Amino acid sequence: MPSSRKLTIYDLASLAGTSASTVSAVLNGTWKKRRISKASAEAIQKIAEEAGYLHNMQARGLRKHRSGLIGMIIPLHDNRFFSSISQVFEREARARDFWPIVVSTLRDPEMEISTARTLMSYRIEYLLVTGATDPDGIGSVCDAAGVRHVNLDLPGRTAPSIISDNYQGAYDLANAVYDRIFAETGEKAPWVPFLGGRAQDHATARRIEGFSDAARDRGMPLYPEQIEARGYAPELAEATIRKLYETHGKLPSGLFINSTIAFEGVIRFFRTLPRNELHTLVVGCYDWDPFATLVDFPLIMVRQDVEKLVTGAFSLIDAGDFSAREPILVQPQLVTDLGGYDRRDA
């Protein structure tokens, strides 16, 4: 049972026979400025190390008005896109001597706000708002507390936003799907439903536009029931594709799937089908996952540029420039030639 009594600079001071202010100066590196002798400094550092002293960041932060914390909220951890963002966020935060705190808010607007408030009560110095349902709601809470913030992945109007070029990505993805279907089957106006996401969200809305314009530019008609974007849950996508299959008695020629999360639901349904049913299918998926690349049908994915998204946010922080209001677009990358072993060798 280790003692929970923690060492303070006062303990070190009495161990070293000096004052607490000297210890403080030595341990935070200001001792040269404060004209502490090298001998004292080294003695104190040695004692601190041997005693296993740890700074109390609460006391330090309280006094200095700087916590050293930087926060990020994300919709969920359990997803390749967002967890990659966390990974890069951590790296960039540490490179700047910040301590990263990442929390998920499950796309719940209330949770987003309350999470932001809690983070601010721990006195985070910046906040990255990633994929938030209500970026401006969070923004106003941050502004009220004077916390600088940047939106990521979904744009807001009250702070700078770094987002993927969803329109262009979706436009290119849709075209790639149509091209591939034409190459496979010769169909010129195939039935390709749009699946997943939430039509109210900016990203999904832009992707729907890109998707729709791709069809229109090819002179293809668009039907309202072609677009199913009522939510992110895998279950919704699973139910939708099942219903499509049951209604039409077969799969569509292609699918435009709006996220790997929806794709998970689609895959659950696919696993209930006999394999040959998948042979006439081409799938496009907005977002990338390494394991999806080996599926048994032609697949085209959009890989968002996580590095540029996150480092873009940090360069705004570095520059201290939070004035941008027009979203800064980052181009995603189209990844073709995935899946579909069958026809590639046939």
Next chain:
Amino acid sequence: MPSSRKLTIYDLASLAGTSASTVSAVLNGTWKKRRISKASAEAIQKIAEEAGYLHNMQARGLRKHRSGLIGMIIPLHDNRFFSSISQVFEREARARDFWPIVVSTLRDPEMEISTARTLMSYRIEYLLVTGATDPDGIGSVCDAAGVRHVNLDLPGRTAPSIISDNYQGAYDLANAVYDRIFAETGEKAPWVPFLGGRAQDHATARRIEGFSDAARDRGMPLYPEQIEARGYAPELAEATIRKLYETHGKLPSGLFINSTIAFEGVIRFFRTLPRNELHTLVVGCYDWDPFATLVDFPLIMVRQDVEKLVTGAFSLIDAGDFSAREPILVQPQLVTDLGGYDRRDA
């Protein structure tokens, strides 16, 4: 440019015409105990809300010796297993009114220690040590600071550990792979290399034992070069499988892949092969990923019980019992009938 001056209880006190201690009592809920009138309480709450007051957790934590923080270190975010753990960890922490901080340490022992130290300088109240390379090194740092901690996924000797039953999981997985190969091809003693992980790590060591015993129990010989466990990087697995392929001129009959991370590397290599090369392959993978389920060859995966692992750790915390030294085993689940559409319908 919002003012960075933050509201304090003193500001609220002068707004309300009371003392700071009254404000404090009202805002932290102890006002009934302190016999503050309901009228004052409500007035102060109203003022605090309208002014957008946020608690300063640094000051509160300093005074109360409780930060309300609970930390967890994980090897990396960008992985289905660990990000699921983060997700459950967050949920459980919040359910206990703790604020979760998750950081990755990239399997670097030095980073593990320094990360633990930094977390403790923010005065986290508990630490979950997940998948650490050096759990006992972290343990001694925690003990020195009097911070209770639990090991997850990899066991230590200085604190309770909750881990998967890696031996049994690997034993079952190996047997399932052998059975499946026999069902597919009739081979009784197929060549099945073990790929990925680090042989020094406890989890990998136990899995190698399970894998080896499964072979021995079937009267199969074991060759030293059958086991390749020099690291986690996808690139290592990719190079290994490529070399195996080039040496033998074909793929092995089966693969025992020790993590989805290694599996990613294997898949990169597979994508360079013509599809029919995969037709004689059975893969077992320790760990689960939803997208891997649709690959083009028979696949058996081990799905670890993330829920039980994390909630198991929390029940130790709830009970305040940090005495256990024998690892607590959680049974993983074998997921069969994945992938391999070809032969399923053929």
Next chain:
DNA sequence: AGCGTTAGCACAATCGATTGCGCAAAACTT
């Protein structure tokens, strides 16, 4: 009226680190 209770709140110390200021001794100057 006089006394004990209770209600309602304020005072001031405290948590641990930081920092402006000041002071004594040593070193240097002329």
Next chain:
DNA sequence: AAGTTTTGCGCAATCGATTGTGCTAACGCT
């Protein structure tokens, strides 16, 4: 030797919230 400068460090206030203690006014009772 007296004055000036430098060296080396300690004092005490401060950050914002919590909490043990104490004080005053109102109330109840006889």
